[in-house]
Structures are given as structure tokens and as C-alpha cells.
Amino acid sequence: MTSTDLPRRTRQREVIETYLGSVDEFQSAQQVYDGLRTAGTPVSLPTVYRTLASMAEGGDLDILSIDGMASYRQCSPHHHHHLTCRSCGRTIELMEGPVEEWAARVAKQYGFTQISHISEVRGTCPKCQAEES
Amino acid sequence: MTSTDLPRRTRQREVIETYLGSVDEFQSAQQVYDGLRTAGTPVSLPTVYRTLASMAEGGDLDILSIDGMASYRQCSPHHHHHLTCRSCGRTIELMEGPVEEWAARVAKQYGFTQISHISEVRGTCPKCQAEES
DNA sequence: TTCTTATTGATAATGATTCTCATGAAGATT
DNA sequence: AATCTTCATGAGAATCATTATCAATAAGAA
Numbered sequence: 389m390t391s392t393d394l395p396r397r398t399r400q401r402e403v404i405e406t407y408l409g410s411v412d413e414f415q416s417a418q419q420v421y422d423g424l425r426t427a428g429t430p431v432s433l434p435t436v437y438r439t440l441a442s443m444a445e446g447g448d449l450d451i452l453s454i455d456g457m458a459s460y461r462q463c464s465p466h467h468h469h470h471l472t473c474r475s476c477g478r479t480i481e482l483m484e485g486p487v488e489e490w491a492a493r494v495a496k497q498y499g500f501t502q503i504s505h506i507s508e509v510r511g512t513c514p515k516c517q518a519e520e521s
Numbered sequence: 522m523t524s525t526d527l528p529r530r531t532r533q534r535e536v537i538e539t540y541l542g543s544v545d546e547f548q549s550a551q552q553v554y555d556g557l558r559t560a561g562t563p564v565s566l567p568t569v570y571r572t573l574a575s576m577a578e579g580g581d582l583d584i585l586s587i588d589g590m591a592s593y594r595q596c597s598p599h600h601h602h603h604l605t606c607r608s609c610g611r612t613i614e615l616m617e618g619p620v621e622e623w624a625a626r627v628a629k630q631y632g633f634t635q636i637s638h639i640s641e642v643r644g645t646c647p648k649c650q651a652e653e654s
Numbered sequence: 655t656t657c658t659t660a661t662t663g664a665t666a667a668t669g670a671t672t673c674t675c676a677t678g679a680a681g682a683t684t
Numbered sequence: 685a686a687t688c689t690t691c692a693t694g695a696g697a698a699t700c701a702t703t704a705t706c707a708a709t710a711a712g713a714a
Contacts (some may be wrong), residue, residue: 453586
């Protein structure tokens with residue numbers, strides 16, 4: 389029921405971890421699959437899915453839904469957030485902000501550990517406002 | 522290209538808007554479909570999908586990916602955020618926080634309008650920490 | 655009322671994700 | 685190093701959310 393077992397250290401898990409460490413953007417399972425394949429260290433698609441899910445469950449990855457599919461990225465205490473245009477999809481990365489401290493504070497308040505968080509702001513960018521005439 | 526046309530006011534769109542106004546939680550397309558059906562105002566599933574997508578594009582809905590599928594909720598300038606346990610899924614609603622002001626500030630800075638935002642904090646809750654022994 | 659055109663609904667198609675199960679590798683034990 | 689147990693992998697099929705197709709219908713303008 390409550391297994392303390394760590395996942396086995398396999399070639400597949402290692403290359404997936406290495407790959408995620410080498411990229412900075414969110415990656416879909418398919419993108420990871422393709423990336424590993426072109427890197428010459430292919431891993432089957434089901435295994436990519438299983439490993440990503442396992443890593444996310446362990447708190448090692450952030451999940452974000454992009455365009456109808458799950459995307460993953462290494463957890464980092466100081467990652468950035470996004471400001472995305474609802475109309476054209478243009479994205480601006482936001483580095484500063486009070487979100488980190490706020491997340492840490494509420495987590496502590498409720499006794500949660502292994503915190504990660506997602507903050508996405510959506511709106512209409514100036515260009516698309518102009519085009520709406 | 523840049524159409525200013527408003528969507529037609531149909532029975533289906535009206536009952537979907539009414540329904541979303543009557544619930545507070547995020548709703549998947551399937552949940553909306555079921556809710557409308559039990560309410561005696563059924564709408565076909567493709568139309569539910571189309572209408573939700575259209576409303577989201579217009580900035581009337583927030584989208585959040587829950588458990589592998591898109592969920593929608595009426596936009597509100599004073600909605601809350603969530604603290605979710607990665608292990609058991611328990612969710613705590615967070616009412617306060619500096620996120621609203623921060624989102625408004627960066628939006629203004631980049632000239633974005635019709636702002637909405639999503640902030641989700643994930644972690645391991647006290648109970649699941651204990652069970653991990 | 656009539657006309658034009660967007661919207662609907664039934665259905666099929668798509669595409670991401672998960673399941674099944676036989677095979678192979680990790681890690682423990684000798 | 686050889687053996688054993690068990691978990692992880694891979695190929696393929698299955699599932700399920702979502703989207704496309706297209707004929708029929710209803711909104712809104714004339």
C-alpha cells in the first residue's frame with residue numbers, strides 16, 4: 389500500500405532525466421520521445437509516458453496543459469511564469485513576482501511539502517486589440 | 522480576417538451560459554453536457570465543446586486542465602486559487618494572495634487587456650507525508 | 655415572409671494517453 | 685559470477701477526449 393520503493397535505475401529513466409535537464413521549455417511526451425530519438429537514445433512512447441507520470445508524481449516535474457496535451461518541465465524553485473495572448477498565442481516570460489513567496493507561505497500554513505506551482509496570466513495583447521478594430 | 526461578428530444568440534448558447542453561471546467549480550465539457558441533460562435542457566456534445574471554446578476565446582471563461590481534460594469556469598476578477606495534494610488530490614481553496622494585483626500589474630506593463638489568470642500550487646499534504654513513512 | 659448564413663446534431667475521424675502481456679533487465683541473495 | 689525475483693520495457697491494441705464532416709435547421713437581416 390505505502391511503498392517506499394524507489395524506481396529502478398534503468399537506461400530509459402536516465403536518458404529521460406538527462407534530456408529534461410538539458411531543455412528549459414515545457415515538453416510534451418511526444419517531444420521528449422522525438423528528442424530522445426534524434427539524440428540516438430530512443431525510448432518507447434509508453435515508457436516516456438510512464439516515466440514522465442512517475443517523475444511528476446514524485447514531485448520532480450511540473451505539468452502544464454498546452455494546446456490540449458500535457459507538457460512537463462523540471463521543477464525549479466525559481467522558474468518563471470507566462471503572460472499569454474488569448475488570440476494569437478504570443479507569450480511573454482515573467483521573471484519577477486510575488487508568487488513564489490506566496491506559494492511557500494500558504495504551503496507552510498497547510499503543512500504541504502514538495503511545493504511547486506503554476507501561474508499563468510492570459511489576456512489580449514496590444515496587436516490583437518488593434519486588429520479587433 | 523478580423524471579424525467583429527458576435528455569435529448568434531441560440532437556445533444552446535443561452536442554457537450553457539446560464540448553467541455556467543449557476544455552478545462555481547471548474548466543469549469539463551462532459552460535466553456540462555451531463556448537467557444540461559439532467560436539467561432538462563440538453564445540448565449535443567459537439568456543441569458544448571464548440572460553445573465552451575468560443576466563450577473561452579472571447580475571454581469569458583478560464584480554462585484549467587484537470588486530470589487530462591480541459592475544464593472551464595466563468596471568469597471572475599475575484600476568484601480563488603487552489604492548493605492541491607499531488608498524491609491524494611485533496612484540494613484547499615485559497616482566497617487571499619497577491620496574485621491578482623501582480624497579474625494586473627504585469628498586464629498593464631505589457632498592454633494586455635481582458636486579463637484572467639490561473640495560479641495553482643501543488644505539493645504533498647500532511648497525511649500523505651505520514652503515509653510515505 | 656423570404657433569404658442568407660451561422661449553428662446545430664449525428665456520426666465518423668483524429669490524436670493523446672493508457673492498458674495488456676510477453677520479454678528483458680535491475681538489484682538482491684547466494 | 686550465477687541464480688532468482690520482481691519491476692520496467694516495448695509492441696500493439698484499446699480507450700477516451702476532442703475535433704472534423706456535412707446535411708438540416710434556426711437567427712437575424714432585408
